């Protein structure tokens with residue numbers, strides 16, 4: 001038994017503790033928005049856009065009301081429409097493929113690498129057809145996809161690249177933060193992400209000023225000037241309150257990510273040799289921001305029952321791969337089409353990870369997983 005064990009439930013995520021630590025800053029930021037009472041696309045939005053662009057090392061950031069909207073508008077601005085195919089991972093949150101479908105285009109799914117759960121780059125080329133326009137690599141669980149190889153393929157076939165960085169704020173490839181490895185990158189500020197708003201939020205980051213300008217039009221009914229509409233757009237604007245909160249939180253993102261990495265390395269060290277448990281590989285040259293800490297279990301139902309006994313909350317990301325979701329029945333897939341993605345869905349389990357997770361809580365999680373892995377248990 002590890003030291004300092006408290007017999008209390010370990011939450012999967014605890015945003016209340018984070019708020020208590022930032023309460024003064026956040027409350028003040030919200031009060032300032034009320035003082036100006038410009039609630040939608042106000043000055044706080046522009047301020048946060050500048051800060052987040054700088055954080056990602058990009059020229060432009062367009063703030064939106066979700067990560068899904070960011071993927072959707074980036075694809076629309078890239079000219080993706082009904083005749084096109086867009087390649088992405090079979091194992092991701094549904095939003096990546098949904099955004100493709102929202103443009104009228106067809107998602108072309110590609111299987112995952114079993115060791116990282118990211119897209120298997122060696123299988124991308126066979127998915128490319130004359131209709132392929134864009135590749136969307138997903139930086140799943142906070143680990144960057146293999147962008148150099150993906151860029152090379154994209155260049156060879158004249159394709160555009162949109163990063164789904166919704167789980168990877170601050171993750172790096174050779175020291176450079178994700179967001180500029182593709183032509184654009186989509187981020188989510190859903191509350192549970194590494195940096196989250198008090199509600200939904202998202203952004204597109206890009207070095208291409210024209211693309212950014214197009215997305216600005218599309219997020220606000222196609223207008224630059226009120227009641228003058230150049231194109232048909234959407235209402236995908238971000239609120240000022242969310243932006244003000246995000247500006248506060250951005251100052252803490254690097255230290256939170258560092259904390260997540262420390263917790264992750266503690267998990268890996270203790271769990272990597274346990275029978276029936278596999279930890280995920282982090283490839284050379286990248287840093288993961290561990291949006292999720294995911295293990296693979298030979299007998300997941302057993303691990304789940306032991307975690308429940310110990311009061312450890314956990315997640316499954318994701319229990320059904322995109323190609324087997326009823327919502328995408330129209331793609332005509334069947335079980336066996338993407339065996340690695342399916343095997344991941346059947347074996348993955350996400351352990352609690354967030355900057356505020358205490359040593360005692362982490363030890364409680366480790367005790368439970370260790371017990372679950374004990375032979376004959």
Ligand SMILES: *Cc1c(COP(=O)(O)O)cnc(C)c1O
Pocket residue numbers: 065066067068069092093095096138164166167187188189190200201202
């Ligand atoms: C969260 C997420 C999204 C969507 O973001 P929302 O802000 O919830 O719309 C897209 N892709 C991935 C991989 C995500 O994790």
